[in-house]
Amino acid sequence: MSSPMSVRSALLFVFALFSAAMLGLAAGAVWMVVSLYLRHPLPWLAPPIGALLGLAIRGSVRRPGTGAMLLAAGATALAGIYVNMLIAGVQIAGNMGVGLIDALRTAGPGMLWQLARLALTPADVGWTVLAVLLAGWLAQRAQSRR
Known part of the structure; x- marks a missing residue:
């Protein structure tokens, strides 16, 4: 029989994982809207989005530490993957004359993953790696008191 604390810990972990994933998907969608508005991909937006995700996860989802670091890094990577897949979907929609x-x-x-991978440049990967590292670093460090 499992103790109530282990069930609670497991539920909190699942909730934190779900929250981080939703934040990552939302950040990717916002990133896509900005990219479409400006009519070209914006890989340099990855670090600011990573910073926002790192701070949001540290402040709202999980206390600073290793768990928050992993969640923030994962959410940032998810945002980067999601924006590229959405942009591939938009290009398909535009070429085929159908809705998104x-x-x-x-x-x-x-297919979206394959198209997104084909469109990746070394600069895209570099910006995303920088963003993942920044998000993890910001999420794991304790908040400074003023």
Whole structure:
């Protein structure tokens, strides 16, 4: 029989994981909107988004430490993957003359992932790695008191 504390810890972990994933997806969607508005990919937005995710996770989802660091790094990586997959979906939708939701549904995650991977440049990867490191660093360090 499991103790109430271990069940509570497991539920808190699942909630933190879910929250970090939702923050990452939301950040990726906002990043896509800005990229589409300016009509070109903006890989340099990865570090500011990573910083925001690191601070948000440290402040709201998990106390500073290793857990917050891993959640923030994962959420930032998820945002980077998601924005590239969404942009691939937008390009498919534009080329095929269908709506974004229809294009995403028809293409499926496998095709979107392959198209996103083909469009990646070394600069994109570099900005994303920098963002993941920044998010993790900000999430793991204790908040300074003023």
